[in-house]
Amino acid sequence: MDFPIPLHSPILLAPMAGYTDSPFRRIARLFGAGMVFTELLSADGIVRQNKKTLDLLTITPHERPIGIQIFGNDPIIMQEAACRLLSHNPDCIDINCGCCAPKVCNSGKGAGLLKDVELLHRIASAVVRSVSIPVSAKIRLGFTTGTQNYMEVVDALQQAGVAFITVHGRTRDQYYSGKADWDKIAAIVQRAKVPIVGNGDIASYMDALNKLQTSGCSAVMIGRAALGNPWIFSGTTPTIKEKQTIIKLHYTHMHEQYGPYGIILMRKHIVHYLKGFTGASKLRQEIIKCETIEEIFGILDILCDKKA
Ligand SMILES: Cc1cc2nc3c(=O)[nH]c(=O)nc-3n(C[C@H](O)[C@H](O)[C@H](O)COP(=O)(O)O)c2cc1C
Structure with a gap:
């Protein structure tokens, strides 16, 4: 399926709070990461012009294409934040529906949104309506192992008009334990009408190519394995x-x-x-x-x- 943003490669850098700032994004792009993302930014912080939040918005031309990721639980604030971000000229706005941190989830933000699909739909629709660039979402399989509502979530996001969806193949209650479930990611690809980016536990360049092929994803995203190892995007071993x-x-x-x-x-x-x-x-x-x-x-x- 055609990706809505021209990519340099189908292997993307995942957003990671505290790590994927402009310097690291530039390094990842240098080694061929197809696209990069900011860490999650508070929609409230953007609207209130919180200095700490705005400082995270340093973007240089060498990083593009870049998605700016926002989190929140209020459609109006999310919409306003997305509009304000347009002055930074992002290639897409990504809605965080996967953050597992209690301080984010407990207020119904991040992965907390997976528990209220109707609200998630309203947020995604509001953001899609308010900007003319692609809007994407990054989700987990569900909030708990017993409530894996990923198909319902994907349907709602598609209906809201998102351009692509990234799936981290874990539930919120798993945090980072266990293994990402790539069979479920492949099942989502089969049914989805928008491109799917697969994410979770990719350990090497070959692993990325393999998971791309076996899952049928349009792209894959690498997080932890890229830390200290931007060569993962080029498949080379540094001297x-x-x-x-x-x-x-x-x-x-x-x-x-x-x-x-x-x-x-x-x-x-x-x-x-x-x-x-x-x-x-x-x-x-x-x-x-x-x-x-x-x-x-x-x-x-x-x-x-x-x-x-
Ligand atoms: C330190 C750290 C910070 C993260 N911050 C974010 C974030 O800001 N937004 C987000 O969507 N995911 C965030 N994640 C999740 C990653 O994007 C990714 O989904 C997860 O690490 C699984 O991919 P991996 O196995 O390749 O690391 C973070 C992960 C880590 C380890």
Whole structure:
């Protein structure tokens, strides 16, 4: 099925709060991620012009195509947030119906919307009506294992006019435990009238191609396995030198965007990049102590020259 947005590749970067900011999205696109998404942004925060929310809206041309993801439970606020986001020129607005965090779900937002399909339909319809760009939704299979209403949810979203649906093959009560159910994703593809993006547990480039083929999805989305491993989008294995170059590039983007605080924010990425390095934990501790980007680059140079 034709995807509503021209994609560079059918392997997309999943939204991940605290990780998929502009610097990481640029790195993922560099390695060929077909499309990227912002982390979930509060529709209330957008409408009220909350500074923290607006800061998450830094987008550079190198990231496109990009979807901006919003969450909320009020059709009017979701609609207004979507309209305001148009000034950032996103390629689509994605409605979060999958976030499992209690503070989001307990107020009926994120995956909480799966419990009220009628409200979900009203929200999606309101957003679709208010913008002229594609609107998508990202769902889980259901709120609990016993209430897997994904077909009903997909029907409601389609009827509301969404352009594509991403399915994370777990229920909300699973959080990230167990295994994503790709048979159910394939069953959704069979019935859906809009393109489906499959998501959950993709571990490598080959795994992505395999899941694309066996599920019949129009695209697949990778989250956790892309952390510290943007090469997953190109199917290549980096040499130490290449890793060094990309870690430095990532640091540079972080420093440009956040100033010295970018070095602190980068800590959670460096943990992933260093996985598999001999002496990773000692190295991590050394890097974490550094206050300047030059000190960090110095450590990386010594390490990589030793290994090269
Ligand atoms: C740290 C973290 C943050 C996440 N934040 C979001 C988010 O903001 N919006 C969203 O729709 N999903 C979010 N997710 C879920 C991922 O997009 C994805 O659905 C999930 O991780 C399963 O894919 P994976 O097995 O490839 O990681 C997050 C996941 C993680 C691990």
